[in-house]
Amino acid sequence: MKIKKNIAISQSGFAFDPNSGDSFSLNPIATEIVNLLKDDKDEQFITSHILEKYEIDEFTFQRNFDDFVQMLKHYQFVE
Amino acid sequence: MLPTYNIAITGLNNTDNPGPGVPVIRGLREAKSFKVNIIGLAYENLEPGIYLDGICDKVYQIPYPSAGSTAFIDRIKYIHEKENLDFIIPNFDAELFTFITSQDILSDLGIKTFLPTLEQFEERQKVNLPEYGKKYNVQVPNSKALTSLSEINDLRKEFDYPLLVKGKFYDAYLAYNPEQVINHFNKISAKWGLPVIVQAFAKGTEVNVIALGDGNGNTIGAVPMRKQYITDKGKAWGGITLGDEKLLELTRNIIKQTKWRGGMELEMIKTNTGEYFLIEINPRIPAWVYLANGAGQNLPEAMVNLGLGKEVIPYTSYEIGKMFVRYSQDLIVDLSIFEKLSMNGEL
Structure with a gap:
């Protein structure tokens, strides 16, 4: 899974999708995870x-992570 | 030393259904290639742009297009005698026909414009949009022009509800059943006349593009925007520039094929699957033009230079993620100023 470039x-x-104009507020842990995904780190890492x-x-982490990934897909953050 | 142009501008109605006049003037006042004297042309004596500080240098009332082109030309001649106009930028759909058909007369007077041709203006009319889509290979929602209430019952054969009911110049309402179509038909036809257009409702996000074509198929500038805050009249109260290359490509393609001359606004629906449907082409600069200026493309300045025959280098970039937020403010106006405009027709 890759975050769109x-x-x-x-x-x-603060995250901004220039294609749709949507913006989002990520909490610190979400920011950290999205940045790791941007650096091409896989789920295991x-x-x-x-x-x-x-x-x-x-x-607990896995449950929350799965939810978060679904949210990223829903908002078309991932390629 | 920069030249100074006397430029007349309509659309000073900065209301909750704003005309583009004031933001166009703001762009012109920030032009780097010339200076301006702005002559505001107002239809109503309460258009806010008349009273805003630093917007118009002079203001004249002009007759509505419905008064006929003779009354209009006579008034322009009078204003020209006093102000020595170099250029006029009309900003209303409803007045464009008069301006387009009067271009030669204006040109003979020494007043330049930069408008679409009559053919370009007519073929993008809402009633002609399906043919336009076919001709230029652009996806458009199915639409039909209604001239009487009796046609409404048969709409079910061609359309699913909800559908959009639109005026030929302005206004669009969503209707969920034939009764609502009748209501909207009556309201719109009373205001804008016939036909009233029904259009299939394309579900998705509305995205708009402001663009300027040079009349030879080249795009001089284009900036896409998504409305972030929409008023109950469907107008943008806030918006943000987008980095949507597909949308820009579509715009450049339309301008290339149609050889569009002048400012325009493309209203598109982007579906969840990434398809684009063209729902409307406005044949003029839209009211959110100052966002393009803020993002790096001064399209009113480029338009004036094109109209005056100057060389204009096309814009190739703009700032993505630039926002605009509208606001309203009470202007305090002395009665004597209002009186002067009301009694003399000029200020």
Whole structure:
């Protein structure tokens, strides 16, 4: 899964899709995940990165991550 | 030293259904290649652009197009005698026919315009849009011109509800059943006359493009925009420039094929599957033109230079993600100013 190249994400977590004109506010963890996806990191890498960095169990993360990915697809953030 | 042009402009009605006059003037006042004296042409004495500071240098009332072209030309001649006009930019659909057919007379007077040809103007009329789509290979929603209420019952054979009911110049309403079509038909025909157009409702996001064609098939500038905040009249109260290359390609293609001359606005629906349907072509600069200016393309300036026969280098870029947000503000006006315009027809 790849984030579209033209999606702009600022350090504050403000994301802008120049094709549709839609903009979104990402929270810090969403910003981190989207930036990892932009750097072509796969799901496995992201999961281990987050589990290592934050106090969260794999099941809870996976559930939230899947939801988030669906949201990215819905808003056509991914290629 | 920059030349100074006397430019007359209509569309000073910066209301909740805004005319493009004021933003066009703002663009012209920021022009880098000339200076301007702005002569505002107003149909009504309460058009806000008349009273805004720093917009018009002089204002004249002009007769409505319905008064006939003789009354119109006589008034323009009078204004020209006083102001020595170099250029006129008409900004209303309803007046364009009069201006287009009077171009030669205006030119003989020494007043330049930069307008589409009558053929270009007519073939993009809402009633002709299906043929336009076929001719230029552009997807358009099915539409039909209605001239009487008796045709409404048969619409079910050709259209699914909801559908759009549109005036030939302005106004568009969504109708979910024949009764609503009748209501809208009556309201629109009373205001804009016949025919009233029904158009299949294309579901998706409305995106618009402002563009300027040089009359030889070249696009001098084009900026796509999506409305972010829409009023109950369907007007943009906020918008953002888009980086939609497909939309720009479509625009350039239409201008190339039609050899469009002048400003235009393409109204398109982008479906969820990425298809584009052309729902309307406005044959003039739209009211959100100042966004294009803010994004790096001063199209009113380019239009004047084209009309005056100057060389104009096409714009090749603009800033994506530039926004505009409209606002309203109360202007305090002395009665004596209102009186002067009302009694003398000029200010």
